[in-house]
Amino acid sequence: MSNDLELVTIEEAAQIVGKTPANIRDYIQRGRIGKYNEEGEPIQRAANGHLRVSLKEIRVFLSLIEQGLEKHHHAGLHPELGFYDVPEYQRTKHVHRLHPYLGKFIPQLVEWFLARYFQADDVILDPFMGSGTTLVQGNEMKMHTIGIDISPFNCLIARVKLAKYDVIEARAEILEIERRVTTFSKYLTRSQEVNLSLFPEERMDGLKESLLAECQSEYLRTWFAPRALLEMLYYRRLIQNYRYQDLLRVVLSRAVRSSRLVPHYDLATPKAPLPVGEQYWCRKHNRYCMPIDNCITKIHAYSEDTARRIAQFDKLRSDKATVVIQGDSRNVNLPAELSNTPIAGRPIDGIFTSPPYVGQIDYHDQHIYAYELFGFPRQDELEIGPKKRGKSKQAQEEYIDGISAVFRNILPFLKPDGKIFIVANDRFNLYPEIARRSGMKIVDEFHRAVTKRTEQGDDPYQETIFFMMKAG
Ligand SMILES: C[S@@+](CC[C@H](N)C(=O)[O-])C[C@H]1O[C@@H](n2cnc3c(N)ncnc32)[C@H](O)[C@@H]1O
The missing domain is CATH 3.40.50.150 (Vaccinia Virus protein VP39)
Structure with missing residues (x-):
């Protein structure tokens, strides 16, 4: 069955027929092509990563359009409200x-x-x-x-998105806290880049202990690798020293969300944490992936990005x-x-x-991770x-x-x-x-x-x- 249908993912189909993935989803939405599982059985709903479409059906549909026998907009859908072309x-x-x-x-x-x-x-x-x-x-x-x-x-x-910032100061704060947590992270991993003698073992142990003592949440202790947990607790502790505290909370929360011990394909609704340090088969990347063990990578990913985004909106607000x-x-x-x-x-x-x-x-x-981290x-x-x-x-x-x-x-x-x-x-x-x-x-x-x-x-x-x- 699946051979006849030439089953592929939406992204593969888009690439092969020269359309965008949004176009292919649109054909499904209009009932012009079917939805299948990996075995080629027609399905109503697909779990994330399991949806397949038939190349054969798409080709037939596209050739009908070419011949003028099919119209895109006949399902009662408003043609302007699909926003298919909006990247x-x-x-x-x-x-x-x-x-x-x-x-x-x-x-x-x-x-x-x-x-x-x-x-x-x-x-x-x-x-x-x-x-x-x-x-x-x-x-x-x-x-x-x-x-x-x-x-x-x-x-x-919402408040953080809408707030009026001194964007230069906000950027400076975001980057400074990032730098401080980076240094902490290097001490944690005993990186050669830092002078460990400046931060002796006993002091580091004391710091780790006091950070963990600030964390009563069973959730946080379960859903994050030990290193990730320490990095986010350190960031959280530093927030009180800054002016734009809610903005920093949003940067941290976004990083924390991406640092959970969850598979890449299930960030939205993860069921249980993955074991630390064990590979899993990743349906999103089609290869074995390792659960993330730190938070600093994501802090790096979102710090500059946040500063840039608030500066962009500042020009439009x-x-x-x-x-x-x-x-x-x-x-x-x-x-x-x-x-x-x-x-x-x-x-x-x-x-x-x-x-x-x-x-x-x-x-x-x-957003359970944010409620647990900030105690809202x-x-x-x-x-x-x-x-x-x-x-x-x-x-x-x-x-x-x-x-x-x-x-x-x-x-x-x-x-x-x-x-x-x-x-x-x-x-x-x-x-x-x-x-x-x-x-x-x-x-x-x-x-x-x-x-x-x-x-x-x-x-x-x-x-x-x-x-x-x-x-x-
Ligand atoms: C579909 S979402 C809105 C999404 C929004 N349009 C956006 O773009 O972010 C519905 C929202 O209703 C909120 N909500 C649910 N029950 C509510 C209530 N009793 N009073 C106020 N808000 C409520 C939820 O917390 C949720 O954020």
């Missing part, structure tokens, strides 16, 4: 890639809607802010933005208000939260948001539609209740003709009922193919952007 570096431009976040949308999607339905100086609210994509894009377009999120770490990421509120959108008191801001008392012109979907992601858990309080039980509660009928009912409660809480502060855009993968068709219970009407629906949400696997899927307004 990865644009989707993750400047601060949008300061920290990984499972489930963020791309800034180009936000830009498309804000540009068509709003104008400079409008006030835009995102009640499920996540890592702050709506706020960053809105700010760039000279709009005031407000974001609410239940997860304290998501709020930290406007002076419009950006307000990040940590709380439950079902009961946040918006007027009170805004009372000390430049947009106090202003009605909201529009909402642009992507709520959690039923049973897909545990938003606190995806967790509010998992207030997440709407978390993965751990599943997708059962009851979970769907709770989800409808939760999302409706959010809109009922914020709609009183939206202008009567305010526009609401909700990005949702509504496979259970829950949003018509959510609209009804919240006092909203659906004005229009845009369908788009999602060919690559960060690290969400190979599977393309469809999502809807509901355009709603207040009913009546």
